[in-house]
Amino acid sequence: MLWNTLLLALREIRRNVMRSFLTVLGIVIGVASVITMVTLGNGATQHVTTQIASMGSNLLMVTPGRRMGPGQQGMAPAFKNEDAQAIAREIGSVSAVAPVSTGAATAIFGNENWSTSVTGTTSEFIALRNMALESGRNFTTSEAHAGAAVCIVGQTVREKLFGSQDPIGQRIRLGALSFQVIGLLEAKGQSMGQDQDDLVIVPLRTFQRRISGNQDVRLIQVSVRDGDATEKAQQAIRLLLRDRRRLAAGEEDNFQVMDTKEISTMLTGATQVLTGLLGAVAAVSLVVGGIGIMNIMLVSVTERTREIGTRLAIGALEREVLLQFLVEAVALSSLGGLFGILLGLGASFGLKSVLQVPFVFDPGIAIIAFLFSAAVGVIFGYFPALKAARLDPIEALRHE
Template sequence: MLILDLFKMALRSLIANTMRTFLTALGMIIGVASVISMISIGEGARQQTLSTIEKFGTNIITIKPGRKKNRHVSSDTVKTLMLSDAEAIEKNIPLITGVAAQVYRSAQLKYGSKNTNTTVRGTGEQYLKLSNFTIERGRYFSKEEVRSIRKVAVIGSTVLKNLFGDSNAIGKKIKVSGNNYLIIGSTKPKGALSWFDPDDQIFIPVTTAQKRLFGLHHIQSIDVQAKKMEELEAIKKDIDLLLRVRHGIHEGEDSDFHVQNSSQWLNSWGDAAKTFTYLLGGIAGISLLVGGIGIMNIMLVSITERTKEIGIRMAIGAKKREIMEQFLIESVLISFIGGGLGILLGVIISQTVSKIGGWDTIVSTQSIILAFGFSVGIGIFFGFYPARKAANLNPIDALRYE
């Protein structure tokens, strides 16, 4: 009953000063809108990055030669990983659904008068499945073709476009570093990440790449696919043990290879993107704070202006608490209105950004609750001091104030 009346009084005094109320609320509107739109942009960027990374598979364990600490040592110069290691993993490690050994080099491709530089990836028959590629036309090479060192190639969509344009490539022969390779299939485009294009490569049997093309005995990495994400750690341990035994590494010595999984990479990317989101949100939060200070400023002015009113209310029996509540309700109401309109504006901004900028934006319920809760909190926080100042006025002094 009383709270409803106090609410009515607060609303009336806000309406009586419409312009002032609006300008004060504007601070909150801008604050909340920027928090929501910034977080939505950051969150959109994060989701976009993660989903792109996920295209490469998340339940993949990668084994690379060299110690983990020597991350910068090129896997070219460390020649400890062999094709037989990959075969041993496939044979001995339980709970895995695929293994793909890889060697890769950049090479020049030629078809007729056209040529292009691209990555040639020598790999096994299971690579397609492990790397989430799908065949668009033709087929992928078989285990038999790997075993018999065939000169066949499956080409990525970017390469296809560069060399063949729109015409059919299946059954054509291309020159890879001067040797003829038969194109047996092409992959569907995955879409480029900002830093590299997974479709700009061709796949050939790993044996062919080692023996006919690059002249290598070692391999550069082994991808292993786990059946389930939860089993990744156990599989990593098993692989580590198996390879240490195979490489004759004694206890206490460092391995000459390292095992990592892509979900770790994914996580660290996700974390980086999250930090970015927080950073954006934090910067926007400052404007929310400025909005709050605006509320406090106006409430202080308003209380000075209405000292006489406070005196009258006290003279007819308003208690300190009731005076305080009245002004607190006013400040909370301003931030409430500001918060509500701010959410609306924030959603509009983030949708405009995604439409015009072609950016994914995600307005999450959490960010709305966060911004709204924060703005009401700011209303209480910054309204508290002025309200208390009003409540602590001496009735007779307030009444005499001119």
């Protein structure tokens, strides 16, 4: 009986393809948005996680500012060069320390100019970030110390300024100062829609004197010696910095020492909040889609009153008519859900290259979305179906 009812329902949907399609459009859009949001969100999360994992598990990031929640930072004084030096000097398990300050500047070479980001740091930075030089050399200690006007450029900057020329040995202008290009970085590609090759690295001292004009250090990257526990190093750095920043015993830290796991949590936290929020909005459209189904089922019951009368006269039981309309509503909404899932997966697959986010298929969310759309059919199809089943056959047969 159920199988027959399902066939009847599908036949009914097929009889009205256009209307059925418009009816379930709400469900299709709702499910497609949920699937797209969650798939892209998962992709972004996975992307960030793998990227941070590739930085190595022994990496620590020290930033000024209070921890306030995902993606937020309170105001706090910046670090100084001496803080980085103190970490390198006083904490034994640390293998490398790179203080970092960044700013934006226009790089000019001949007639070409390009707005890029300038990173002031030490020679340890390249190795710490898992970057490598394609040609040329890193800063020397004396260059770093003296604040020499030398720089290392990323692939994007090279392409924009030099085209096919060899950049090594050329002079570019950053702000008011002319820099000699001494190195070229290997390409790293895009990450989260950000070009990782669009940068110029200069010695920190040069950056502070010539570009930012202050002694601030925005970030200290620390790598812990292999085999040493990062938690211990984290704790040691914390105590050292509390001391250096003269925090009283009861005061909260006005800086953070994060390991890679915490960094990825911080970066993905915002994504997840956003995914959840957009997912909730999309879920509302599922309910709206359900109301659309209820509406059209009520219209359908009125329109097919004579048919219902005929079926009842032929000997259909009340519950068979109820089941027919209920199955019809559920078939409609499930088909809508199925379309929505395919559409959502298609959309996320198509968007993966635009948003630079990998495509991560989560069968769990597809199943949940499908069940949810079927449930919408049951909930919003029940009342119209009941209305159909309760019809008086004589009245129904007489209906015009």
